[in-house]
Amino acid sequence: MNLLYNAGIAIYDAATAVASLRSRKIREMLRGRRHTLATLADERRRVAPDGYDVWIHAASLGEFEQGRPLIERLRRERPDLRILLTFYSPSGYNVRHDYRQVDTVMYLPGDSPRDVRAFLDAAAPHMAIFVKYEFWGNLLEQLHERGVPTYIISSIFRPGQRFFKPAGEMWRRMLRSFSHLYVQDESSRRLLARIGVDNVTVAGDTRFDRVSDILRTTVDLPVIERFCREGDPVFIAGSSWEPDEDVYIPWLRANSGVRAIIAPHQFDEARLRRLVRRLGDGTCLMSEIKQTGRVPDGCRAIVVDSFGLLSSLYRYGDVAYIGGGFGTGIHNINEAAVYGIPVVFGPRHQKFKEASDLITLKGGFEIKGRDTFEAIMQRFSAEPAYRKTCGAAAGKYIKDNLGATDIIYNDLFTKQQQ
Secondary structure, eight states: OOHHHHHHHHHHHHHHHHHTTTOHHHHHHHHHHHHHHHHHHHHHHHHOTTOOSEEEEESSHHHHHHHHHHHHHHHHHOTTSOEEEEESSHHHHHHHTTOTTSSEEEEOOOOSHHHHHHHHHHHOOSOEEEESOOOOHHHHHHHHHTTOOEEEEEEOOOTTSGGGSTTOHHHHHHHTTOSEEEESSHHHHHHHHHTTOOOEEEOOOHHHHHHHHHHHTOOOOHHHHHHTTTSOOEEEEEEEOHHHHHHHHHHHHHOTTOEEEEEESOOOHHHHHHHHHHHOTTEEEHHHHHHHTSOOTTOOEEEOOSTTOHHHHGGGOSEEEEOOTTTTOOOOSHHHHTTTOOEEEOSOOTTOHHHHHHHHHTSEEEOOSHHHHHHHHHHHHHOHHHHHHHHHHHHHHHHHTOOHHHHHHIIIIIGGGO
16 A cells, blocks of 8 residues: 555554553454464464355454354355454454454454554465445555455445545545455445446345344243233333433433333443433343342343344343444344344444345434434324234345345356366
8 A cells, every 4th residue: 555544554553552441342353463473383384274165254243243244154064164353343353253253353453564464474365345334545556466356245335435436546545455345225225336336246245144143043041931921012122322321211210111121332330230220220231130040029130141042032021222323333133123023223323234224124223312212102002903014014125135145156156066
């Protein structure tokens, strides 16, 4: 890449090092990057002496879930392939560092020319697949120069991105490093065509396939089933942040006939204490329920204080609230919609095509604050048939958008063998 880009990377790396003095998460990331460069070559010689057949990169946990259907399809149908999985963020690595469907899990080092060369020399990948986004100029340039076929899957593009601005030639050059781009929708294909990027297939979003897999393998939770069996409507909040709770907790406290299951995005001890206090009397923790095997008498709200249950809990809900929409952006709405229930979320959803689609289909609802939230919940309460119709629309939308993994897998791994 050019001097300007490399200067920007150097400044970014320096700023990250300074930020690590105050952020445990950033310290973990930097420590993980150093570990990658120190140990990857030895790890590769142990499990993939000729180099990793497939390297898949996911920025964080959400992107991992997006790439997971392809990873698990590969492991099932091509167990001979050695797979390297990398993360940028600790939130992905910490949860999936022992993921057994791949051979090695590491952090992605920084994008300085030296680190990129060291990483690619150590990994020696035969193919690289990026999930949704992550455009690192030196990395993509080196992959291209080394002749490594490089792909991006489930990507989506918007007019305001740097690729489409008059001064965006450096970013457009990154796109040209990809051997092929698998995008979510036709509008992304048209945008790319306008800047001369034509090696594009509209494949859809692999997240639909992932939530369909979850639906087929959902975990039964008998104690939760008993909790929800009383006939009261069940409200489930997934990946909830405190600004989300400012919206829905007053409504929950005013509607004692509603049962609630709340899965906060983070569940450190202080966070859980605040949440339980805000929800008030009749609130219990999931860990306590699992320990005793029963829901305490008078419990009206359950706070989930462990990872990995949310996708199975949605099956018990009548309405799902998806958190993040009053912060950096909503979390996974498909996980709830697949169960045929309406989804409600805050205003920051523009980067997620499925949110706009569900709003159009009346399977999803944007709320801007307490007033709009309470209005839609009141309608759901007063008109159960309307709520069920909206839920059916959400479920149908998921079913209608399956198949992205098949398209990508067949292109990259079936046709090449023929």
